[in-house]
Amino acid sequence: MSDGEFDIIARYFDRHVAREDVLLGIGDDAAVLSLPANRRLVIAMDTLVDGVHFPKGTAAADIGYRALAVNLSDLAAMGAQPEWMTLSLCAPVSDPAWFDGFSRGLFELADRYQVALVGGDTVKGPLAVTVQIAGTVEADRWLTRAGARPGDLLFVSGVPGEAAAGLAVIQGSLPVTSATRHLRQRFLRPEPRVSLGRCLRNMATAAMDVSDGLLTDLDKLAGASGCGARIDVDALPLSSALLDTFARDACIDYALAGGDDYELLFTIPPQRVVELPSDVACTQIGVMTEREVQCWRDGNPFVPRRRGYDHFDM
Ligand SMILES: [Mg+2]
Structure with a gap:
């Protein structure tokens, strides 16, 4: 030294x-x-x-x-x-x-x-x-990605997509507004969902954090659990900060594939939903299925522009 x-x-x-x-x-x-x-x-x-x-x-x-x-x-x-x-x-x-x-x-x-x-x-x-x-x-109470079952409800905490939008704000030349400032902070200062994770260990069947993008991370959770998932794109929580700054389709792209959110993606059986804590906003964005991870929008299958970020796919 x-x-x-x-x-x-x-x-x-x-x-x-x-x-x-x-x-x-x-x-x-x-x-x-x-x-x-x-x-x-x-x-x-x-x-x-x-x-x-x-x-x-x-x-x-x-x-x-x-x-x-x-x-x-x-x-x-x-x-x-x-x-x-x-x-x-x-x-x-x-x-x-x-x-x-x-x-x-x-x-x-x-x-x-x-x-x-x-x-x-x-x-x-x-x-x-x-x-x-x-x-x-x-002992015996930790969460993994592997316990989801078809019929479990799929939830995400917070507002996925804000961090990736914040990175775009930092790297772009967008005007400084309260919305762009908020998005920028969401990239620079993610809020780890520690207390939510502690609560989920009593009710979730599977959980992971969203770091590479919601869809690509959901692929990992569904794969580990041996099942599929159906995301309802219309149910994605899009914040006013996102919608004030970007077109709705771009917001959806950030939410599905943006990455850097550090929100929790988790599955719970329908009867346990009432036990979710109320201090962190959690949104049901879909349901676990037998196989394949699919997106639906306006009642039709929806093909996203991209699925997420892969560090070695450059
Ligand atoms: Mg992780």
Whole structure:
């Protein structure tokens, strides 16, 4: 470890952690954590690369926030409670203002969910951030993509499509309005649905988070469950921010294929719908079927312009 790296960690990332389960945090060769009895460890990891997962020039605080948000979203999809994280940060220069902004964005979200940063690594190189998140879930109560059955109702939280529309706003030359500002924030600051995921572990048959696009992610959920799905395009929740900024067909395209939403896509048996929590807007957008993922609009089969984003399909 170089002095520079030591200074960066000490100054920006080594914080007192008020968690009794962190027996040893940053500063030794590894962290030591105390695991709660009767719970299972759930871990996930996501990497964000400059110019690939966020536009070049994105504010450091937004990158820090987003790096954790996308990981929290994965734990939410499992019904898990986030607890600890590690961070690998590759940055081109030791710019104090950048590290200050990055750590502020990261800890803004970490503090909200009481997630402790317990270790990591900083290296010099092209900008890329990897967060590994660890959480816990009650024994035998985690959610997967694999439990949906034909007849289950298909739900999505929030407004899918706003984040992709927000990216288009950032990369385009649209006028600044309250609508375009809202969409931009939805890309930069996704809201991980942790509390919804915790509720769903008692009622959903399958769940995942929408990162690559609603349709392509639904393909994965349906495939894992061995069934199909029918999406009612007319039921998609389109916000006024979307409709004020883009034509309806473009909004539908963003909703079905946009990606970066970090909303939860989940299935529940019809009789459990009444148990859905009311603090997060969830919309029924379809139903699970025997086979094939199909879209319907105005009572007819509908062929979407595209299905989603594939990182290696360039
Ligand atoms: Mg995911």
